Amino acid sequence: MDKTIVKPYEDINRKIYAYTLPQVPDHDGYIKVGETTQETSERIRRQISTAGLYADFLFEKLAKKWDGTWFRDYELHRFFEQNGIERANFNNSAREWFYFNGYPHIAEELTDKFIQQDYSPLPLSEKISDYQLRKEQQDAVDATLEYYHSDNEEGEFLWNAKPRFGKTLSTYDFIRKINAKNVLIVTNRPAIANSWLDDFKEFISWQEPTYRFISETDALKNKAMSRKEFIDETGMKVDEEFTQINFISLQDLKGAEFAGGEHKKLKWVSEIHWNLLVIDEAHEGVDTSKTDKAFEKINRDFTLHLSGTPFKALADNKFNENQIYNWSYVDExxxxxxxxYSYGSNPYERLPTLNLFTYQ
Incomplete structure (x- = not known):
């Protein structure tokens, strides 16, 4: 009898492994994190034996998430980078080495979090800070809160504030004050995405462990949580547990089919009831019929406009005086x-002196 067994698929036995090379000076603080379907010890031996090195083995784990899905090492690498772990660039090769600065347990903790589909950021450095808003920032938040809780039908407010006012951090404070669960940030200048993510990591995420910053813009590639990762972790239990802060570009929004564009993307934006829509750099590319149509498709409770030069909106009387907070160079x-000085040191002391001239 023919006892040949035909296997229609190959069993997956992929493992994630990690080790260091303590005798290689330029690898100090770096950890190799890779994958293999072989015996891990044999895989490591093949990698280093020709160089006469020995490895300090750290851990081995099945490359399988808690929900049963298999993953690849590059997905884990992306999660490392999202958490601020630097990828090594040894002669433009060996791209599986990451700098953990002598804290190998962090590599295993992050790997466990990824396997458990817990994508919350893990504080890895001293760059976490509490904050106290300056008076003008607090005034902006307070004025917006007063309007937000009023009976006004126009659920819109403008911060007409000079550059370097601190609109990003102040917005996060407003989000916390109103206990928003669904927040959408839209900008015509995607390059500013890093400032939103940096402030989130430094000031917010460690204080609000259920907050998630989500973006797939090119500027935040391999830095922010993706939409899929957010859904995998939370199961969209936003109202119950999590707050989602989504950052997208105005260009992508206008190009989405649901908003009048041609591309089948961002449909989820139209399916969520947003507690807050934030339009950053609100003076850029906003006052067009195509943009208006896109924003009309977003179901939200309140809109916060951020701008340093909202001249057209002011000229068109889009906002009344109760809907605006102003902070200019002269105010500063x-x-x-x-x-x-009875309140302490002057927070404006390092600012340059501004001289204004008029000509007749």
Missing amino acids: QNAKENWD
Whole structure:
């Protein structure tokens, strides 16, 4: 009798492994994290034996998430980078080495979090800070809160504030104050995405462990959580547990089919009831019929406009005086000159003196 067994597929036995090379000086602090379907010890031996090296083995884990899905090492590598772990570039090769600065347990902790589909950021450095808003920032938040809780039908507010006002951090404070669960940030300048993510990591994520920052813009590639990762982790239990802060570009929004564009993307934006829509750099590319149509498709409770030069919106009387908080260069210089030192050091002291000239 023919006892040949035909296997229609190959069993997956992929493992994630990690080791260091303590005798190689330029690898100090770096950990190799790779994958294999072989015996791990044999895989490591083949990698280093020709160089006469020995490895300090750290851990081995099945490359399988808690829900049963298999993953590849490059997916884990991306998660490392999202958490601020630097990838090595040894002669433009050996791209599986990551700098953990002498803390190998962090590599295993992050791997376990990824396997458990817990994509919350893990504080890895001293760059986490509490914050205290400056008076003008607190005034902006307070004015917006007062309007937000009023009976006004127009659920829109404008921060007409000079550059370097701190609109990003102040917006996060407003989000916390209103206990928003679904937040959408849209900008015509995707390059500013890093400032939103950096402030989130430094000031917010460690204080609000259920907050998630989600973006797939090119500027945040391999840095922010993807939409799929958010869904995998949370099961979309936003109202119950999690707050989602989504960052997208205005160009992508206008190009989406649901918003009048030609591309089948971002449909989920139209399916969520947003507690807050934030339009950053609100003076850029916003006042067009195509943009208006896109924003009309977004179901939301409140809209916060951020701009340093909202001249067209002001000229068109889009906002009344109760819907605007203003902070100009002149306001900042007055605050610098009139600071009451009984409150402590002057936060404006390092700012340059501004001279204004008029010509006839």
